[in-house]
Amino acid sequence: MATVEIYTKFLCPYCARAKSLLTAKGVSFEEVDISMGGPKRSEMIARSGGRTTVPQIFIDGRHIGGSDDLAALDRAGGLDPLLAA
DSSP states (O other): OOOOEEEETOOOOOHHHHHHHHTTTTTOEEEEEEEOHHHHHHHHHHTTTTSSSSSSEETTTTESSSSSHHHHHHHTTOOOHHHHE
């Protein structure tokens, strides 16, 4: 199964939606809480090409985007193959 990382903030509804979709698919993921900022927030911004919003999702190191991007990828049938890799 693929390695999934998701950068989140406390009480973020978009983060909850993305995590819910991944959980419904039976996917385990590493959650990185950047609520307090710090070096992990800087890491997220660098890895995501400058995006500062959460969530930012990575599958096997590939930047997927945010919650809407993840949902669109799933609707298009592209998420399951990435997760199975």
